[in-house]
Amino acid sequence: MQKTALAAAMTAAFLAPATSVAATDPEIAELKAMLRTMKQDYEQRIQALERRLAKAERATSAAQESAQPMNDAASKPMTAPSVSPPVASTPSPTTGGFGALTSGSAFNPQISVILDGNYYHDGIDGAGAALVGQAFQPSGGHAHAHEGEMDAEHSHGAMQNGFNFSEAEIAFSATVDPYFDAAAYLAVxxxxxxxLEEAWMQTRNLPQGLRVKAGKFLSDFGYINRQHxxxxxxxxxxxxxxxxxxxHGLQDTGIQLTWLPALPVYTLFGVEALQGDQELFGTTLDEVEQIELDLGDTYDGPRLWTAFAKVAPDLGQNHALQVGVSYAHNNQHQExxxxxxxGEDEVHENGFAGDASLWGVDLVYRYYGAGPQGQGDFKFQTEYLRSIKDLDVRSSPHGELIGSNQTFTTDGLYAQAIYGVAPKWALGLRYDVLGLTNEVSGDRDESYGSSDRWTVDLTWSLSEFSQLRAQYARNDILVAENEREHFDAFYLQFIVSLGSHGAHSF
Known part of the structure; x- marks a missing residue:
């Protein structure tokens, strides 16, 4: 009797859960049905929103195209138009620099790592790479280190005879939301x-062709300044x-405003307000030197102001031209x-303070040949820069010099041409000169010579992600008054790109 009761109890215990589950089957079915309904509803809403967004983008694009016929110019509001074949990462007029915002993937950043190394040799024991950046001018400025590092540790020209690794650039860029794009570039x-080379945010959809960029960035002064x-x-x-x-060129922290008016010809205007922390143009000395040389404190920023204009007329299907003028003014310069x-061993120091101005003119022409993989392509670019520093002598062992005014003027230009001699192969020729005008005027009148060089290179672009380059340069560098260095320099360079990297501007 007891065994029968125990068996009955055990059977009831095992059947109880099954009975409970069976009792809840309708509830589970109802929950699953509700979940499917909600999922379908949200999918339909997302699809409807995407259709509305695509329709709005098409309408905005059509309106801008009718107001401004130059499609390519509108598609690159920060650069001149390009007639190269369309690239997937080419910005659209409604979304700014990183593509259409039509899915969640648009918010994921593009990440790339670019490796830049070389073999270098010159005839003066490796000193030539530094000399080309120290050509003599009466006002050489007073380069200073970046905060937390020695400037020599991140100098693109700091090479020695033998193998060199210039840098590894890590780049991040993305659409933040419908209102901003952002990018950051780190150099290792x-x-x-x-x-930190650059870290900035930029608006996407301001009216009337306006755009604002803020953060640390390379200035749009000139043409080559903004290039890495x-x-x-x-x-x-x-x-x-x-x-x-x-x-590093003009690279600073501040804000930029550009305006692309609706004109038949691509025309871009821009102004920048920057902090003014520069290597040579508008540099300031450290606090100890400022006190010792009676130069005064560093002004509050912004101290550096720039303005530029770029025009790109339509030359037809296979031609592109951009002409630009630029101006920069730094409110404070010390050196x-x-x-x-x-016959004396004692070194005398004169402290100078004032302001600095810089003028620039640039021209870039491209022809896109009919050959495969760049064969027949031609590019010519040239820039002229003129630096004027208006400085007063604030301190000197020679009392009669204190208070005198001196104007330091130095200019220079480069002209270069690149031609696609074969598929994936390009031949380049460059002439650059510093000191066509290299003088001091005002209370002191002196004039000096110039430095120049000829450079030829051959570049093999194996793919869009790797590049090999051989380069030879013949240098004639003025290193001091009436003292020159003549030397040859030879380079072998590799550039390799890992990951997704946006298309380069015109």
Missing amino acids: TNAGDVY PHQWDFVDQNLPYLNLLGD VQTHAHE
Whole structure:
């Protein structure tokens, strides 16, 4: 009897859960039905929103095209139009620089790593790479280190005879939301130091062709200034940029406003307000030197102001031309100049303070040939820079000089041409000169000579992600008054890109 009761109890215990589950089957079915309904409803809503967004984008694009016939110009509101074949990453007029915002994937950043290394040799024990950035001018500025690092650790021209690794650039770019694009560029040096090259945000849909950029960025002054080293057509930077602006060019923290009016001809106007922390153009000394040389404190920013205009007329299907003018003014420039008198060992220091101005004119022409993979393509670009520093002598061992005014004027230009001699192969020729005008005027009148060089290179673009380059340069560099260095320099460079990288501008 007890065994029968125990068996009955155990059977009831096992059947109880099954009975409970069976009792809830209708509830489970109802929940599943509700879930399917909600999922279908939200999918339909998302599809409807995407259709509305696509329709709005098409309508906006059509309106802009009718107001401004130059499609390519509108598609690149920060650059001149390009007649190259369309690229998937080419910006659209309604979304800015990183493509259409039609799915969640548009918010994922593009990430790339660009490796830049070379073999270098010159005839003066490896000193030539530094000399080209130290060509003599009466006002050489006073380059300073970036906060937390020695400037020499991140100098694109800091090479020695033998193998060199210039940098690894890590780039992030993305559409943040319907209102902003953003990008950040980090440079990792051979020593492992990390340097922030750019980090900025930029508006997407302001009215009337307006656009605002804020953060740390390369100025749109001139043409080549905004390009990163891997975008250059030669291994190294040209003489005017190296010696008048420094190794990094005009690169600063601030804000930029551009305006692309609805005109028959692509015309872009822009102004920038920047902090003014520069290597050579508008540099300031450290606090100890400012006190010792009676130069005064560093002004509050912004101290550097720029303005530029770029025009690109329509030349037809296979031609593109952009002409630009630029101006920059730094409210404060300080430097110290040293000298020694003949027969004396003592070094004398003169402290100078004032302001600095820079003018620039640039022209770029492209022809897109009919050959495969760049064969027959031709590119010519040239820029002229003129630096004027209006400085007063604030301190000097020679009391009669204190208070005198001196104007330092140095200019320079480069001209280069690139031709696609075969599929994936391009031949380049460059001439650059510093010091066509290289003088001091005002209370002191002196004039000096110029530095120049000829450069030829051959570039093999194996693919869109790898590039090999051989370069030879014949240098004639003025290193001091009446003292020159003549030397040859040879480079072998590799550039490799890993990951997704946006299309380069015109």
